Amino acid sequence: MMAPVFGKVGIFGIGLLGGSVALGLRERFLAEEIHAYDPNPQALEDALALQVVDRVHTAPGGWIGELDLGILAAPVGVLVVEGQRLAPYAHPDSLWTDVGSVKAPVVQALSGVLPNFVGGHPMAGSEKAGVEAAHAGLLENAVWVLTPGPQTVPESLAKLRKLVGDLGAYPLEVAPELHDRLVARISHLPYLLAIGLNRLVAQDEHRDLLMYLAAGGFRDLTRVASGSPRMSRDMVVANRAALRGAIEDLRAILLELEDQLEAPETLLATAEEAKRTRDALPIVKRSLLPVMNELVVQVPDKPGQISIVSTALGSAGINIKNFEVLAIRDEGGAIRMGFASREEQEAARRVLEGIGYRVR
Numbered sequence: 207m208m209a210p211v212f213g214k215v216g217i218f219g220i221g222l223l224g225g226s227v228a229l230g231l232r233e234r235f236l237a238e239e240i241h242a243y244d245p246n247p248q249a250l251e252d253a254l255a256l257q258v259v260d261r262v263h264t265a266p267g268g269w270i271g272e273l274d275l276g277i278l279a280a281p282v283g284v285l286v287v288e289g290q291r292l293a294p295y296a297h298p299d300s301l302w303t304d305v306g307s308v309k310a311p312v313v314q315a316l317s318g319v320l321p322n323f324v325g326g327h328p329m330a331g332s333e334k335a336g337v338e339a340a341h342a343g344l345l346e347n348a349v350w351v352l353t354p355g356p357q358t359v360p361e362s363l364a365k366l367r368k369l370v371g372d373l374g375a376y377p378l379e380v381a382p383e384l385h386d387r388l389v390a391r392i393s394h395l396p397y398l399l400a401i402g403l404n405r406l407v408a409q410d411e412h413r414d415l416l417m418y419l420a421a422g423g424f425r426d427l428t429r430v431a432s433g434s435p436r437m438s439r440d441m442v443v444a445n446r447a448a449l450r451g452a453i454e455d456l457r458a459i460l461l462e463l464e465d466q467l468e469a470p471e472t473l474l475a476t477a478e479e480a481k482r483t484r485d486a487l488p489i490v491k492r493s494l495l496p497v498m499n500e501l502v503v504q505v506p507d508k509p510g511q512i513s514i515v516s517t518a519l520g521s522a523g524i525n526i527k528n529f530e531v532l533a534i535r536d537e538g539g540a541i542r543m544g545f546a547s548r549e550e551q552e553a554a555r556r557v558l559e560g561i562g563y564r565v566r
């Protein structure tokens with residue numbers, strides 16, 4: 207058996223991201239022992255109960271000097287103070303990184319303060335917060351930005367690139383300032399818009415009726431507003447300079463769109479261009495499982511559906527390799543299944559359609 211790449215690893219802030227990194231390290235046998243520090247005792251209790259980490263700490267101390275790797279995963283607003291507070295305890299040969307959504311202020315403050323610090327930001331997440339929502343799959347196939355600077359030791363960068371790859375993600379080096387300008391547009395402005403759209407609904411005199419009418423469009427566009435308000439508030443405030451530029455550009459676009467309401471042909475061209483852009487987004491697969499021949503079966507909200515579907519396929523000798531319940535709509539749902547071959551996929555389709563299910 208090969209020894210894990212890292213001995214002791216410390217995670218500072220054991221929430222959604224910290225927990226997901228810890229689970230990734232654990233599932234891929236990348237660390238001998240995972241330690242966590244969090245000011246919230248409940249987070250530490252949950253992390254232990256869910257076996258996300260091996261040891262928990264309520265305060266920094268001598269244990270930090272034994273770490274090979276330290277990962278800061280607290281909200282952006284406290285990353286700098288936390289990093290500075292931990293620095294005196296860190297072993298000079300240890301490696302440090304963070305997963306914060308904003309890079310320039312963090313990298314500027316912590317480079318040369320925490321030993322071998324290289325900033326990082328996995329471009330993946332969810333609208334849930336806390337360690338109970340953490341899972342290793344969150345980081346699989348994600349682009350993971352690393353922001354080395356002139357002070358970065360090449361071996362530190364190489365170790366972090368390897369770690370990111372071992373966690374199933376793709377390392378991408380970007381300068382911290384450029385990172386902040388780009389994520390203002392691709393992540394932080396969408397968050398502000400999600401808040402704004404919810405505000406628009408909340409302040410309307412027909413709020414209750416509006417809520418009732420919210421279909422896929424509103425739900426898709428505003429999902430991120432359900433995330434941790436503290437995490438997201440810190441993120442947009444820390445990146446406010448870059449965000450102001452993005453808001454200004456979007457304001458001009460909205461005014462243009464308003465004018466184009468009177469010029470339907472121009473609006474059609476704008477909409478077609480938007481469709482080309484949106485359709486060209488690379489597909490991010492959220493799992494390292496090999497590509498499956500998939501079927502999605504629509505099921506009514508009645509007891510016993512999973513059992514009916516799996517028994518029908520089992521009786522026909524069809525093996526389900528992958529099984530996932532999709533909560534697409536509140537009143538019913540769908541089951542996604544993966545099969546090893548196209549033949550099995552087709553056979554499964556026939557069986558399920560034969561007993562009255564809609565399959566795609």
Ligand SMILES: NC(=O)c1ccc[n+]([C@@H]2O[C@H](COP(=O)([O-])OP(=O)(O)OC[C@H]3O[C@@H](n4cnc5c(N)ncnc54)[C@H](O)[C@@H]3O)[C@@H](O)[C@H]2O)c1
Binds near residue numbers: 222245282306307327
């Ligand atoms: N949620 C996402 O989608 C996402 C994606 C990429 C990166 N990030 C970044 O990851 C980091 C963590 O976000 P999250 O979504 O896991 O939030 P979270 O709320 O799920 O977890 C944050 C954890 O940090 C702890 N914490 C608070 N103050 C702390 C301190 N001073 N020291 C140590 N821990 C402290 C909290 O108690 C909590 O357990 C943030 O910097 C965020 O910008 C988040």
Ligand SMILES: O=C(O)C(=O)C[C@]1(C(=O)O)C=C[C@@H](O)C=C1
Binds near residue numbers: 306332333394430
């Ligand atoms: O909720 C998601 O799916 C996310 O990817 C969260 C998201 C984003 O929307 O860009 C939010 C903040 C981050 O720093 C990275 C990712």
